[in-house]
Amino acid sequence: MPHTPGTIVLINPKLEMSSMAVEFVAVDRDTPALFPPSVQEYVPEKHLARFVVEIVDQLDLSHLVAAYCGTGSKPYHPAMLVALLFYGYATGVLSSRKLAQASYDSIAFRFICANTHPDHRTIADFRKRFLGELEALFVEILLIAQAMGVLKLGTVSLDGTKIEANASKHKALSWEHANRIEAQLKEEVAELMRLAEQADSKALPEQMDIPLELERREQRLEVIAAAKEEIAARAQERFEREQAEYERKRAKREAYENETGKKPRGQEPKAPTPGARAKDQVNLTDEESRIMPTASGGFEQTYNAQAGVDIATHLIVEEHVTQHTNDKQEVAPAVERLGSLPEQLGEVAVLLADTGYHSEANIESCQAVGIEPLIPPNRDGHNLPLAERFADDPAPPKHPGPVQAMEHRLRTKAGRALYAKRKSTVETVFGIIKHVQGFRQFLLRGLRAVQGEWALVCIGWNLKRLFALNG
Secondary structure, three states, X not given: OOOOOOOOXXXXXXXXXXXXXXXXXXXXXXXXXXXXXXXXXXXXXXXXXXXXXXXXXXXXXXXXXXXXXXXXXXXXXXXXXXXXXXXXXXXXXXXXXXXXXXXXXXXXXXXXXXXXXXXXXXXXXXXXXXXXXXXXHHHHHHHHHHHOOOOOOOEEEEEEEEEEOOOOHHHEEEHHHHHXXXXXXXXXXXXXXXXXXXOOOOOOOOOOOHHHHHHHHHHHHHHHHHHHHHHHHHXXXXXXXXXXXXXXXXXXXXXXXXXXXXXXXXXXXXXXXXXXXOOOEEEOOOOOOEEEEOOOOOEEEEEEEEEEEEOOOOOEEXXXXXXXXXXXXXXXXXXXXXXXXXXXXXXXXXXXXXXXXXXXXXXXXXXXXXXXXXXXXXXXXXXXXXXXXOOOOOOOOOOOOHHHHHHHHHHOHHHXXXXXOXXXXXXXXXXXXXXXXXXXXXXXXXXXXXXXXXXXXXXXXXXXXXXXXXO
């Protein structure tokens, strides 16, 4: 039915009759605006999109601007693309295609893009090209938080979570299976060569193209050879690491025996065996990812993403990604990264971590740089007995070593109260990142790329958190 601009057309006549006595707000989709709308009218004054743009405007992006040579068509300004990525990772719009579509569909993204519409290839190329530079902005944002009077380092809670790689675990090739398939393919190549020699005197099977079949198997043999080489290299690294640990244990036992004249308790350490094992494997899609056990009880192709969270603000102040399944090896890199933060952020006084991080070496490495570790050797049960909960603090041990001193602190009321804050900080952050921001799988492949992407995820969280802390 034709209608003039400014009128409301009701599809259902009954609705028109029932609403005659009520004056509704006009729903006018046809009358053009008298003046062009401004993007400043799109979102409220207190909106995360505005906050992200304001933060990005304070960042030093001169190195990104200088990277454009000035030839060809006009590029999008790096500040706009940085804000687009930051807001996307903060709100769970992660892929370049969804970000490009959001520039049409979402008012907040239209505000950030100022009514422009970068295509998905532009967004993906920008993220890939400047991933390292974007990762470096993580610390700049922490400095802004400090300048806002929000962040002052003190106690940091460290934990890790498994994030799925952009690869299927079914694309993993084990050492045992690789050898079996390699032997089968070599037999098939020999058989094809024999058939080729008999081609003049004996008819070949119908539709068999010997050159094509040979080429296909040669390509697969090259892939398998590369996979076996990678597996062997990893096995050698593992052997060297286990050999160093074996020699350290032997030296410790010998030193104890020489000092006391007594034989150390426990079994003799077992020397490691060199070479690849049958179950050692590599993923053919993302060879730098690893098969790891997950909290659900299964195994997935993942990376181990680590985060150190300031317990006062819940801001992530340290982040890195590792290929190690076990968290014991992650205290040293975390402490190193915390120590490299700018001085104006303050100094970390206490590091909280769960049982998976406990080792004598980790405790000593923390204390060596002036950080007090609270890393329990065993899991504590829930719902402590009433008498134990309100018992007086135990007497400190005489001449305690680093481990004994830490374990005593964990048995005091103050130590238990401080350690109890671990779960409500870093695990809360991981829960929101996975369930609210929707980040459960890396989009990029390779350790270096996923490290940069994890930094973007942590920046997205920090911007959301800063926005909340800023009121």
